[in-house]
Amino acid sequence: MAGITKKIGDLDVFPLSLGGNVFGWTADRDTSYRVLDAYTAAGGDFIDTADAYSAWVEGNRGGESEEIIGAWMEARRNRGDVVIGTKVGASPDRRGLSPANIKGAVEDSLRRLRTDYIDLYYTHRDDPSVPVEDIMTSLDGLVRDGKVREIAVSNIEPERLQASLEFSEREGLARYAAIQPHYNLVSRDTYEGPRMDLARRYGLAAVPYYALASGFLTGKYRPGADVDSQRAGKAGEYLKSERGQRVLAALDAVAGERGASVASVAVAWLAAQPTVVAPLASARTVEQLQPLLDAVRLDLSSEDVARLTEASA
Numbered sequence: 001m002a003g004i005t006k007k008i009g010d011l012d013v014f015p016l017s018l019g020g021n022v023f024g025w026t027a028d029r030d031t032s033y034r035v036l037d038a039y040t041a042a043g044g045d046f047i048d049t050a051d052a053y054s055a056w057v058e059g060n061r062g063g064e065s066e067e068i069i070g071a072w073m074e075a076r077r078n079r080g081d082v083v084i085g086t087k088v089g090a091s092p093d094r095r096g097l098s099p100a101n102i103k104g105a106v107e108d109s110l111r112r113l114r115t116d117y118i119d120l121y122y123t124h125r126d127d128p129s130v131p132v133e134d135i136m137t138s139l140d141g142l143v144r145d146g147k148v149r150e151i152a153v154s155n156i157e158p159e160r161l162q163a164s165l166e167f168s169e170r171e172g173l174a175r176y177a178a179i180q181p182h183y184n185l186v187s188r189d190t191y192e193g194p195r196m197d198l199a200r201r202y203g204l205a206a207v208p209y210y211a212l213a214s215g216f217l218t219g220k221y222r223p224g225a226d227v228d229s230q231r232a233g234k235a236g237e238y239l240k241s242e243r244g245q246r247v248l249a250a251l252d253a254v255a256g257e258r259g260a261s262v263a264s265v266a267v268a269w270l271a272a273q274p275t276v277v278a279p280l281a282s283a284r285t286v287e288q289l290q291p292l293l294d295a296v297r298l299d300l301s302s303e304d305v306a307r308l309t310e311a312s313a
Contacts, residue, residue, distance in 0.1 A: 004043065004296060006277040008205040009150040009177030011119055013046040013083050015271060016296050017207050019282030020049035024064030025057050027284040032068045038286045040082065042293050048207070048280055050087035050124055051094060051109050062091040063112050070114035079115055086113070087124035087154060097127035099138040106147055121148040122180055126156040132164040140173035152178035158194035165202050176204060180280065183208035185217055185247050185266055185312045186238050196275055205277035211270050212263060212281050213238055219251060219262030243312065250311035254304050260294060267295035269308045
């Protein structure tokens with residue numbers, strides 16, 4: 001799959017971002033290395049993490065994922081061959097987006113990642129207590145200092161996003177190049193509407209998270225199925241809705257006709273949506289990774305996309 005790239009600002013990225021939220025959680029260090037090796041061997045280079053991953057695990061503080069990725073890059077000597085996206089604002093030790101917190105958090109992430117620059121630096125969650133002017137000025141300083149190449153945003157209300165973009169343009173500061181929204185076949189209004197409109201207007205690249213709806217869109221959650229997963233509860237909720245059942249039926253039909261997996265079709269649908277540059281999905285084993293990679297080569301017809309869009313309405 002080498003040679004398949006998309007653009008985020010000045011960054012060239014593989015059109016599937018590998019989620020690092022499982023590293024240090026459901027994937028230990030050795031398993032994480034195997035997944036990372038398999039992803040890069042297939043041509044992948046766009047790895048996503050956050051300073052908060054995985055603080056929700058008992059005994060973890062956050063930063064475990066960054067540490068694993070940093071050690072892996074050092075062992076493989078491939079820092080220049082991968083695009084690393086990480087985030088600030090949600091770690092228990094570095095919560096919020098005050099200028100002082102951003103300044104401290106980026107240094108912590110650089111240390112854990114064993115690098116002197118971050119390719120794509122997201123605000124993980126907006127902090128309404130801090131004026132957008134202060135946030136954008138702080139992020140611009142990181143770019144000017146060479147610690148960050150491009151900046152991006154994840155969970156934010158449209159009004160604050162627009163104010164941030166307008167301030168950056170007015171003052172000639174670094175501007176968000178990407179948005180990472182919650183978006184998939186069973187969660188569309190979390191992005192479609194004002195956020196997508198702003199992404200189109202300002203040329204933001206979308207890197208949607210929960211591409212597989214916590215595993216529901218892999219097709220493994222069916223009535224009566226017993227799935228051993230940390231996310232089974234959340235994914236199982238989709239199965240109870242009429243919409244979830246419609247989406248599964250449409251995915252089954254398209255997957256059968258295309259000779260593809262349900263997960264591949266779900267990710268390919270996401271990749272076909274306006275503004276989306278690289279769907280984001282994680283894999284806790286090499287076996288789970290393959291359907292995600294297959295989605296990159298899966299070219300759905302306009303009829304396929306329309307059928308899935310209608311089923312998920």
